[in-house]
Amino acid sequence: MFEQKATEWVNSYSDMLYRYALPRVSDSDVAKDLVQETFLAAWRNIKTFKGEISEKNWLFTILKNKIIDHYRKAVNRLTDSFPGMADDDPYFEEGGHWAKETQPKEWGVDYNNPIEAKEFYEVLEKCKSKLKEMQNAVFTMKYMEGMESEEICKELNITPSNYWVLLHRAKVQLRACLEKNWFVK
Amino acid sequence: MKALNISCKKAAEYMCKKEEGSLGFWQNFQLSYHLLVCGLCRIFKQQDQWLKDNICKVDEHCKGCLSEEDKKAILEKLR
Structure with missing residues (x-):
């Protein structure tokens, strides 16, 4: 049995x-x-x-x-500060404007339609795996598990300001990685 | 006018907050103005939305599976 x-x-x-x-x-x-x-x-x-x-x-x-x-x-x-929270941000210049080498470029796709190529999703997974663990956690809980920000902060015991910084940095990094490795090679 | 201006970095953060309705009236106004004058952030916004809409498709395309050894190991643990 x-x-x-x-x-x-x-x-x-x-x-x-x-x-x-x-x-x-x-x-x-x-x-x-x-x-x-x-x-x-x-x-x-x-x-x-x-x-x-x-x-x-x-x-x-x-x-x-x-x-x-x-x-x-x-x-x-993590006993000290969160990785992915440091003040230096390679995607933006000191004044907070896009750094020249990471400025968003047009991808030349129809944004109303998904990409079906399985190779793209392998690249997406690889890019996601390059996020700092905390950024990946916040991004996944928000967009793959559909959790609300309050719930995520409570589960991870982080402050709302840490949450917003982790999430927006995860998105900026993921977008840049996809652009570099798939859309604009 | 100066009070209206925000940086691209701040705009990216405000876009996140706006998704959950956590953006105040003035911040919303600042973001709208920034998007009006900044083409790069308009591209970012469009791509960000596309990424959010498509991230769950990773599940459909994930073809990984456990090896027979991995499955045997689980069964051993269950015994």
Whole structure:
């Protein structure tokens, strides 16, 4: 009974859980660990599972909480200032105007349509993985998990001003990386 | 007029805040004026919106999967 259920879970859900975790944590080993922890937590709590939602949704809910835990631990590891918060910003000049080499350029795409090329999304994932861990956390929670800023600040125990700086710097860096590596080579 | 002027860096920050309705009336006015006079920030705004609309497509295109060894390791842990 145990063997059958565990094998069924792992065969049915492990790949989709991994594919959910990977773009959010941008590290394959961390993503694997989070999937493993998700199954372990589910297995330990299987008696409390009432079947009100599907097993799949239940596992995803656990994984989402594990991902937020992962971000929270990353914040707690930082004992000093946040990386990605320093005053120097390579994308802007001293007066706050775009630095010459990082000024936004036209991408020559139809902004009303998505790009379908899978290679583009590989570049996007790579660019996202280059963000500082805290910037990646805030960006992912906001735009991939759809969380509100108050909730993100509360979960990560950061101030609203830290949140805004981390988020806008993540977006500026991500845009510049995409431009350099895909749109304007 | 000077009070209206904000930098591009500040404009990028205000764009973030505006998304969640966290921008005050005056800041909103400053941002609108900045976008009127700054072509670079208009490009940034358009690309930023496009990026937000498309980021979740990463999920559809993520084709990674666990190896048989990884799956065996999970099963071992569950035992």
